[in-house]
Structure formats: C-alpha cells, structure tokens
Amino acid sequence: MLKVFLVEDSSPLRQRIIAMVESIEGVELGGVTEESQAALDGIKATHAVIVDLRLTGDSGLEVIAGIQRERLPVVTIVLTNYSDAAFRNACRSAGADFFFDKTTEYELARATIERLARARLTNANAI
Numbered sequence: 001m002l003k004v005f006l007v008e009d010s011s012p013l014r015q016r017i018i019a020m021v022e023s024i025e026g027v028e029l030g031g032v033t034e035e036s037q038a039a040l041d042g043i044k045a046t047h048a049v050i051v052d053l054r055l056t057g058d059s060g061l062e063v064i065a066g067i068q069r070e071r072l073p074v075v076t077i078v079l080t081n082y083s084d085a086a087f088r089n090a091c092r093s094a095g096a097d098f099f100f101d102k103t104t105e106y107e108l109a110r111a112t113i114e115r116l117a118r119a120r121l122t123n124a125n126a127i
Contacts, residue, residue, distance in 0.1 A: 001026060001027070001028055001117075001120070001121075002026055002027045002028070002047050002048060002113070002116055002117040002120045002121075003027075003028055003029075003030035003045065003046040003047050003048070004021050004027055004028070004029060004030055004046060004047070004048045004049070004050060004113065005029075005030045005031045005032070005033075005039065005042050005043045005046040005048070005049045005050070005074075006018065006021065006029065006031070006032045006033075006049075006050050006051075007032075007033055007034065007035075007036070007039040007049060007050065007051040007052060007055065007060065007063055008032070008034060008050070008051075008052045008055075008079075009034035009052065009054065009055045009056045010052070013052075013102065014032065014034070017050060017079065018032065020106075020110055021050070021113065024110070024113055024114055024117060025114075025117065026117035026118065026120070026121050027113060027114075027117045030042070030045060030046035030047075031043075031045075031046065034055055034056045035055065035056060035057065035058070036055060036058045036059070036060075036062040036063045036066065039051070039063045039066075040063065040066045040067070040070065040072075043063075043067065043072055043074055044070075044072060046074060047074060047075065047116075047120065048074055048075040048076075048077060048113070048116060049063070049067070049074050049075070049076055049077065050077045050078075050079050050109075050113075051063045051064065051076065051077070051078055051079070052078075052079060052080050053078065053080040053082045053087060053091070054080070054082065060078060060080065060091075061090060061091065061094055064076055064078070064091060064094040064095050064096050065094055065095070067095060068094065068095040075097050075098070075116060076095060076096045076097045076098070077096070077097065077098045077099075077100070077109060077112065077113070078091045078096045078098065078099045078100065079100050079102055079106075079109050080099075080100075080101070080102060081101065081102050081103060083099070083100075083101035083102075083104075083105075087099075098112055100112075
C-alpha cells in the first residue's frame with residue numbers, strides 16, 4: 001500500500017485531490033494539512049507527498065526543502081497552478097521528484113501515483 005500525504009491550502013482542490021488519491025487502487029491517504037511544519041511532521045509516516053506551491057502563510061518550496069534537510073525517504077510530487085519554467089526549475093533544484101500543473105497535467109499526476117503504487121506493490125511482493 002502506498003501512503004500519500006497531501007499538502008494543499010485550497011479546500012475545494014484539497015477535496016478533489018483527496019477523492020482522486022482515495023480512488024486509486026493500492027493507495028491510501030496518510031494525512032492532510034495546509035501548513036509546511038505540520039506537513040513535515042506528517043510526511044514521516046508516508047511514502048509520497050503531494051504538495052502545492054502556495055500554502056497558508058508559507059510555500060511548498062519550504063516543504064520540499066524540509067524533506068531534503070531531514071532526508072525523508074518520500075517521493076515528492078508538486079501539483080500546482082504555478083507551473084511556469086521558473087517554478088518547475090526551482091522545485092527540481094529543491095529536490096522535487098515530479099512537477100505537474102493542476103489544470104493541464106492533473107491526469108498525468110494521477111497516472112504517476114498509480115505507477116508508484118504498482119511499483120510499491122511489485123517490490124513488496126518480491127520480498
């Protein structure tokens with residue numbers, strides 16, 4: 001089972017992403033927050049994190065930097081509406097594994113989470 005943590009400050013988008021995550025076979029929601037410090041505490045018990053760049057009072061880049069600083073073994077997926085090249089490059093430089101635009105790449109983000117879940121299941125069965 002792939003545990004995913006969500007960091008999103010917009011309630012409607014949060015609900016949409018939660019529904020998407022919960023609809024994927026082999027994936028469970030490991031927690032939700034809209035703040036970076038709470039995210040870092042919750043992420044520790046999960047395998048992947050979906051993070052928006054704009055959060056209440058801070059930035060998703062702070063979450064990504066914290067993941068790197070604490071060397072948390074999670075896959076970092078940025079899902080945001082701020083998707084120009086500067087943001088993509090900043091996230092990659094900070095350590096994000098994947099970057100998707102909420103409007104144009106939402107299904108690609110879903111497909112990536114599905115692949116991660118399948119890979120986790122395959123690796124678990126190999127043990």
